[in-house]
Amino acid sequence: MGWLTKSMSEGRSNALVEGGPIDRWLARFIPPELVEDHIRSRDRAFLLMRFTMVAAALTLLFAPYSIVYLTLPYAGRTSLLYGISLALTPVILHHTRSIRTAANWTLACGFAVLLFQSWVLGGVTSLSYPWLSCLPMAAMLLRGVRGGALWTLVSVLGVVGVGIGDMMGLLPNGPALSVTARSATMVTVASLTLALGSLAWLAESRAESLLQDLQKQKLVFQERSIRDWLTGLANRSLLTECLIQSWERARRHGPRGALFFIDLNDFKNVNDEHGHAAGDQVLREVALRLQDAVRSSDLVGRIGGDEFALIVEGIESQRDVASLAEKVAQTIEVPIELGGITVNVGASIGVAFFPDHECHFGDRITLPSIPVSAGITRGEVDHESVRRLLEKADAAMYAAKRKGLQYWIHEHLADETLRGTTARVSEPPPAA
Secondary structure, three states, X not given: OXXXXXXXXXXXXXXXXXXXXXXXXXXXXXOOOOOOOOOXXXXXXXXXXXXXXXXXXXXXXXXXXXXXXOOOOOHHHHHHHHHHHHHHHHHHHHHHOOHHHHHHHHHHHHHHHHHHHHHHOOHHHOOOHHHHHHHHHHHHHHHHHHHHHHHHHHHHHHHHHHHHHHHOOOOOXXXXXXXXXXXXXHHHHHHHHHHHHHHHHHHHHHHHHHHHHHXXXXXXXXXXXXXXXXXXXXXXXXXXXXXXXXXHHHHHHOOEEEEEEEEEEOHHHHHHHHOHHHHHHHHHHHHHHHHHHOOOOOEEEEEEOOEEEEEEEEEOOHHHHHHHHHHHHHHHHOOEEEOOEEEOOEEEEEEEXXXXXXXXXXXXXXXXXXXXXXXXXXXXXXXXHHHHHHHHHHHHHHHHHHHOOOEEEOOOOOOHHHOOOOOOOOOOOOOO
């Protein structure tokens, strides 16, 4: 069923990271879903938007200084082209939904501008040349470890290429420096690029490792919060949420569903005669048998102690329920082998159908057992409705136990689809 996958997928953080007005504004340019399925993809998308905004602001601020005061050649055209490339970044991100593609575009444009300026403004002595060493840090933040390592290599090749071209006299406007000075500058900047890339790689790899460990721990805690620790079945909390969703589907689309409340007979004797370890083995074996007895689309859960529950959708008649109840009871009654000893347990099963209008409360949330601040979830069905349905299934189970029967089905006599069937009809639940 889809609700189980949904419950587990909530462990993954897909929410937008909005820390203030600027981030809320930048969120408009970030698609709801990204191609990359990574824990930090959305964080990197916001970082890319911040990087683009800051780079555009600095370009707009320093372009007049480079053009008018320094009178650098090609400064106006490179600033214009770089500004256009930055403006295209959110467009590319929104169209491709890929942070990898958009980040590569931004890094490639920045690298091309710095490389071009270094080439035409004096080679290793240009103001743009040392800035090539900063590219790996930006790449590590925007692309992660692998992408950052690739861009570190590209940056080193760019630094070395400009340096070799400068030493060979291929670059215009270069000052008169000795070959030793040019090579020393090239080696220094290349070493700085590698050092900054290595430091960024160490920091980013450590951060990703910590985040992955944190994510694993979060998934473990989420699993434990919805799973029974002994049997691995759904616990009462997950059963309640799943029953609400199954109830809503049956209410909207039909057909009806059934809730099975199962209590083991003579289980106390197993604990008293063979110990609680044997009792735990019996519970685990019963859990496996219940899962084998029902469809993969049905949910098996443990309410607590020796009580189990089944949520079965798509019930056409009580005959289907009676057949399944007999199958479940017979499955549980098969003797269980426990390390040389054989134990026998039976089952008393109570069944209640949903939707059950007697359990609906609509938008009334001020009942004594419901806090005033509580809200109705999943439409008309809430946790109080589920509690009432569990009470009906529990009462039917006790009726079966009291009469010495395998199962007892609670029936609404006013429901024409359930009249005239061969299933047993429950008597009114005993007074508290």
